[in-house]
Structure formats: C-alpha cells, structure tokens
Amino acid sequence: MITDEAKVALTQLLEDRVRFDAPMSRHTSLRIGGVADAIASPASPLEVEALLRACRRFGLSHTVLGNGFNTLVLDGGIEGVVILTNKLRLLEERPNSSLRAQAGVSHASLMRLCGDKGLAGLEFGAGIPGTVGGWVAMNAGIGVREAKDVVLGVEVVSPTGRKRSHLGRDALHFSYRSLRGLAPGSVIVSTLFAVELSEPSAVKEEVKRMLDKRAGTQPLDVPSCGSVFKNPSGDYAGRLIEEAGLKGTSHGGAQISPVHANFIANTGGATASDVLALIAEAQRIVKQQSGIRLQPEVRILGREAA
Ligand SMILES: Cc1cc2nc3c(=O)[nH]c(=O)nc-3n(C[C@H](O)[C@H](O)[C@H](O)COP(=O)(O)OP(=O)(O)OC[C@H]3O[C@@H](n4cnc5c(N)ncnc54)[C@H](O)[C@@H]3O)c2cc1C
Structure with missing residues (x-):
C-alpha cells in the first residue's frame, strides 16, 4: 500500500516511468504475476539512487528486476516498488x-x-x-x-x-x-x-x-522461464524429470514441456499456483525415484494470492 504522498513524490521523480497497481505479468517471460504496488523504471544510476532514497523515506520495500526471464511472480503480486532496469541502456x-x-x-x-x-x-x-x-x-x-x-x-x-x-x-x-x-x-x-x-x-x-x-533443444515458442531447476551435481534436472515420466504433465495452464523436461510452459492462462504445483510434483516424484531433491533455479518473488 503506497500513500498518496509517496505516489506524488515517486511521480515527481520519474514522471510516466512509474505506474501504480500494475500487473507483473507484463514483465515476466512466463507472462504470470499479480499486481505490484508500483513499477518504476529509472533511466540513470542517479535516478536509481534517488528512487531508493525515496523508498527508504516512505518505508517502501523494493525488488529489482531485469526482464523477468528467470522469475516467477506469485499471484498475490509484489508489495512495494519493483525497480525495472530496462531503461539503463548505455x-x-x-x-x-x-x-x-x-x-x-x-x-x-x-x-x-x-x-x-x-x-x-x-x-x-x-x-x-x-x-x-x-x-x-x-x-x-x-x-x-x-x-x-x-x-x-x-x-x-x-x-x-x-x-x-x-x-x-x-x-x-x-x-x-x-x-x-x-x-x-x-x-x-x-x-x-x-x-x-x-x-x-x-x-x-x-x-x-x-x-x-x-x-533445436528448447521450447522457444511458448512463455517459460528457461530451466526451472538447477542441475544437481553430476546429473541433469531435465533428465531426472523425464525419467520420472513427467514430460507433458499439466496443471491448469502450466505444463512440463514435452520438448525439454526442465522447462515449464504457460500454455495459456497459467497462474503462479499452477507452476508451483508442477514444481512441487516434480520435486516429489524425482525425490521418490532417485533420492535427489531438485532445487529451483527460477527466482520466486511476491506473495501468494489471498
Ligand atoms: C527460453 C529461456 C532460455 C534460458 N536459457 C538460459 C541458459 O541457457 N542459461 C541460464 O543461465 N539461464 C537461462 N535462462 C534464464 C534467464 O534467461 C537468465 O537467468 C537471465 O540472466 C535472466 O535475466 P533477466 O534480466 O530476465 O533477470 P530477472 O529474471 O529479471 O532477474 C533474475 C534475478 O536477478 C536479479 N537482478 C536482475 N537484475 C538485477 C540488477 N540490475 N541488480 C541486482 N539484481 C538483479 C533479480 O532480483 C532476480 O533475483 C533462460 C530463460 C528462458 C526464458
């Protein structure tokens, strides 16, 4: 929740490069994510400094994001200010x-x-x-x-x-x-x-x-976040998930890719909960079958839906 006073200050600083109550699904490659209190795009290191000082002054938390290609934003969105770096382009x-x-x-x-x-x-x-x-x-x-x-x-x-x-x-x-x-x-x-x-x-x-x-090896035509899990030492997460028979498994609009088992695709209308359900399923079955606990590579941000 951002006060009107803080909104005015952030708008004075960044003009139309700050938006309030804006959906994060437009800033993640999975096309998933609830609403952020504010999404701000500073255009220089000096503006980054000023923005962080303003966050501090108004008691707002901040989250840094590039293009969201390795990020799952939960359905309840993000509290505070999301700082997108996309305007820092020199x-x-x-x-x-x-x-x-x-x-x-x-x-x-x-x-x-x-x-x-x-x-x-x-x-x-x-x-x-x-x-x-x-x-x-x-x-x-x-x-x-x-x-x-x-x-x-x-x-x-x-x-x-x-x-x-x-x-x-x-x-x-x-x-x-x-x-x-x-x-x-x-x-x-x-x-x-x-x-x-x-x-x-x-x-x-x-x-x-x-x-x-x-x-030839990755499903590049559907929204995803790349590899969902880190490769365990000496093995591949994709190989373990495929061996567990999970390729193609769906939950809501999310699917473990039939092309590459370490990718989860948003095949249409997926929520973060759908992706989390597949992550948990892959971890459970792979652990049962191989004894290995897969660790997420994808960064999970935000809060669960109420
Ligand atoms: C189809 C596909 C293929 C991929 N292939 C690969 C691959 O081969 N190898 C690989 O390693 N990854 C791969 N990825 C994952 C992703 O591309 C990389 O992790 C990439 O570096 C993420 O960049 P980003 O700007 O989108 O990061 P984001 O997802 O925006 O952020 C990732 C993390 O970095 C932090 N961060 C971002 N910018 C900053 C900053 N300026 N200062 C401080 N922290 C920051 C964020 O807080 C977050 O924790 C793939 C993803 C997709 C969708």
Whole structure:
C-alpha cells in the first residue's frame, strides 16, 4: 500500500516511468504475476539512487528486476516498488579490451555490438534472454561457462541509495546460478566485461552457432522461464524429470514441456499456483525415484494470492 504522498513524490521523480497497481505479468517471460504496488523504471544510476532514497523515506520495500526471464511472480503480486532496469541502456567499448554495459542492456544487444565490433569472448552466452544485470546477478551460463568468466567488475548502488561503488571481480562471490557479496537489495547499475579483439565475421558466426544449437533443444515458442531447476551435481534436472515420466504433465495452464523436461510452459492462462504445483510434483516424484531433491533455479518473488 503506497500513500498518496509517496505516489506524488515517486511521480515527481520519474514522471510516466512509474505506474501504480500494475500487473507483473507484463514483465515476466512466463507472462504470470499479480499486481505490484508500483513499477518504476529509472533511466540513470542517479535516478536509481534517488528512487531508493525515496523508498527508504516512505518505508517502501523494493525488488529489482531485469526482464523477468528467470522469475516467477506469485499471484498475490509484489508489495512495494519493483525497480525495472530496462531503461539503463548505455553500452560502450572501453580501453584495455573491455566493454561496459548498463544493467538494462539486453543480452541480445550486447551480442549485436560484439558482432559488429568484432569483440570476442561473450558469444557462449548467446541466446540467454534477459538483461546484463540479470545475467550477472544469476551468474547465468551454459555448460561450464558462466557470466563470472567474463565479468571484470560491477557498479552497484547500495540498498539505501546513499552509496554507489565499483566492485572488482575479487569482491564478487559467484557460484552456480548465484552471486553473493552484494548487500541484499543492492542494484547493479553497470558491468565491465573482458573482451578480445577479433574479426566481426568470426564473432557473428559463433553467436549464430550458439543460437542454432539452442533452437533445436528448447521450447522457444511458448512463455517459460528457461530451466526451472538447477542441475544437481553430476546429473541433469531435465533428465531426472523425464525419467520420472513427467514430460507433458499439466496443471491448469502450466505444463512440463514435452520438448525439454526442465522447462515449464504457460500454455495459456497459467497462474503462479499452477507452476508451483508442477514444481512441487516434480520435486516429489524425482525425490521418490532417485533420492535427489531438485532445487529451483527460477527466482520466486511476491506473495501468494489471498
Ligand atoms: C527460453 C529461456 C532460455 C534460458 N536459457 C538460459 C541458459 O541457457 N542459461 C541460464 O543461465 N539461464 C537461462 N535462462 C534464464 C534467464 O534467461 C537468465 O537467468 C537471465 O540472466 C535472466 O535475466 P533477466 O534480466 O530476465 O533477470 P530477472 O529474471 O529479471 O532477474 C533474475 C534475478 O536477478 C536479479 N537482478 C536482475 N537484475 C538485477 C540488477 N540490475 N541488480 C541486482 N539484481 C538483479 C533479480 O532480483 C532476480 O533475483 C533462460 C530463460 C528462458 C526464458
């Protein structure tokens, strides 16, 4: 619940880039999610700072989100202010074989720039949808390669909005689909990546090869959040779910994908409860059959419907 006074202050700060009582389903790749008290899109690190200070002043909690490609928002929506990074879009080549990208730059734009300028090193991530901020916060990756392999450092605004600092890779503690070392509620506003000079055609070819590989193995034509579960050590969540006979299992509008068992698709009108029911079912049956407890990779945000 946001007071009228807080609404006025947030609107003065961001004008039409803040909306109140707005559905989160438009900001997640699953197309699921209840209403957020406010959804705000600051367009610069300074605005991120000011927004966080305003949240503090009015006692509002905040949640940071990129493109919501790894996020399930519950049906009861999100209390407080959702900070979308999608307007932080500066992307520039820097000296010493590096590239700075603001948090809301889409991964696809990053790949395009690398292809056009012949900057190699990031192609392994081609086809991982979402923003640079989400990529780094999730330590997203494919196979053995992850964001951590190419991140030189990040620029972060503290949760109170009072401090902006540059952290080198030594201060960042990456692990499988996770980044620790930042205070909870911090906002990554930009990232410095290591790249190498190469031929544009070679970079573009590698990007295309990665995209083609993905197209054959993932259900890219239906709303999903990518892999729902982390791969357990030495095995694959998708293999375990498939072996448990769960491919194609539905609950309401959600379905364990018949193409890739670690994906849950919104086949139409799915709610977060439908997805949670499938998550619980997969965990239960896989545990029964293999003894392995699957851990969600998808980040679950918000509150259950009343
Ligand atoms: C079809 C499909 C395929 C996918 N394939 C892969 C894959 O191969 N490998 C893989 O690793 N992932 C994959 N994913 C998952 C997803 O693309 C990645 O996790 C991606 O990095 C998420 O980016 P995002 O901006 O959408 O993050 P969001 O979902 O918006 O956020 C994810 C988390 O990061 C935090 N976060 C986001 N931005 C910031 C920020 N600026 N500062 C602080 N915290 C932040 C959020 O709070 C949240 O906890 C796939 C998803 C889909 C839908």
